[in-house]
Structures are given as C-alpha cells and as structure tokens.
Amino acid sequence: MPTLVNQEAHGDEAGALLGFLEAQRGAVRRTLHGITEEQAARKPSASELSLGGLLKHVAEAEQAWVEDAKGVPHSIERGPHNWHLSFELDEGQTVGSTLKFWDGVAAETEKFIRSLPDLNGTFPLPKAPWFPEGSVRSMRFLLLTLIQEIARHAGHADIIRETLDGKTAFVLIEETAAASS
Numbered sequence: 001m002p003t004l005v006n007q008e009a010h011g012d013e014a015g016a017l018l019g020f021l022e023a024q025r026g027a028v029r030r031t032l033h034g035i036t037e038e039q040a041a042r043k044p045s046a047s048e049l050s051l052g053g054l055l056k057h058v059a060e061a062e063q064a065w066v067e068d069a070k071g072v073p074h075s076i077e078r079g080p081h082n083w084h085l086s087f088e089l090d091e092g093q094t095v096g097s098t099l100k101f102w103d104g105v106a107a108e109t110e111k112f113i114r115s116l117p118d119l120n121g122t123f124p125l126p127k128a129p130w131f132p133e134g135s136v137r138s139m140r141f142l143l144l145t146l147i148q149e150i151a152r153h154a155g156h157a158d159i160i161r162e163t164l165d166g167k168t169a170f171v172l173i174e175e176t177a178a179a180s181s
Contacts, residue, residue: 017143017144018143025106027169028055033172049160051161054156061146066112069142070123
C-alpha cells in the first residue's frame with residue numbers, strides 16, 4: 001500500500017532512501033495494529049507465513065544485510081538447518097518485543113547509513129550459493145535491497161491481515177493515524 005513518503009532535503013539521497021525504507025517498515029507495522037498474539041501466530045493462508053513470523057523475518061533480514069555491509073559477523077546465524085526459525089516467534093518472543101528489536105535494528109541502520117560519506121562505498125556479498133563468487137555491492141544497493149525485501153513482505157502481511165479480520169491497509173492507516181494523535 002503506497003503512502004506518502006516525506007520529502008528528503010534537496011540532494012539527500014540517503015535520506016530519500018531511508019524515508020522509503022521507513023515507509024515499508026510502517027506498512028508491516030500497521031498490519032500488526034490491534035491484533036492479539038494468537039492472531040499474530042495464525043497462518044490463515046496456504047503458506048506457512050504469519051504476521052509475527054514476517055515481523056521477525058524482516059527484522060532479522062535487515063540486521064543481517066547491515067552487518068554484511070559493515071563487514072561484521074551476523075548476530076543471528078541462519079542457514080539451511082534453521083532458516084525456518086526466522087519466520088517463527090520463539091518461546092518468550094512477542095509482537096511487542098520483536099517490534100522493539102526491529103526499532104533497534106532500524107536505528108542502527110540509519111546510524112550506519114548516516115555515517116557514510118556517500119552511498120558509493122561497497123561491501124562484499126557473503127559466500128552463498130545464490131550470490132556470484134566475489135560479488136560486491138554498493139551501500140545504495142543495500143538500501144534498495146532492504147526496501148525491496150520489506151515491501152515484498154509488507155504485501156504478504158497485508159493479505160494475512162485482511163484474511164484474519166478483513167482490515168485493509170486503508171483502514172489500518174486510518175486507525176493508526178487516529179491512535180497516534
């Protein structure tokens with residue numbers, strides 16, 4: 001669901017991309033507005049996706065991409081043996097605690113991007129069967145990848161939320177705007 005992204009300062013490419021990234025985060029967050037933990041865990045479609053699982057996945061994915069760009073080890077290691085766990089809230093994890101975790105990840109993303117002189121710097125992609133050997137990407141690519149990843153899952157979340165209780169993105173935009181005023 002497109003929403004108006006705040007205008008960046010003239011010439012602030014990083015600010016523009018961070019604005020679009022935050023808009024996609026907001027789309028995922030809105031799908032969780034007013035639901036219970038039980039609803040967040042439900043998988044009401046043919047897929048194995050739940051709202052809580054999608055939330056955890058986008059938070060972990062953002063953290064991993066930024067850690068790759070920084071050249072540091074992943075805080076949470078995921079591989080073929082435990083990839084599915086990135087789509088499931090663990091015992092003791094809640095929507096609230098996962099949103100708080102994602103807020104911290106988002107703040108770190110912004111801090112990192114704002115620390116760069118520009119978006120032309122590069123980083124090597126991690127060794128993985130789906131990445132060409134020795135590939136490098138720019139920080140611009142990093143931000144565009146995060147926007148794409150989160151937007152894709154925001155669409156999944158919209159469908160799941162509408163399946164749960166019939167609320168569409170338009171209704172949720174109105175509700176969250178009213179709740180924050």
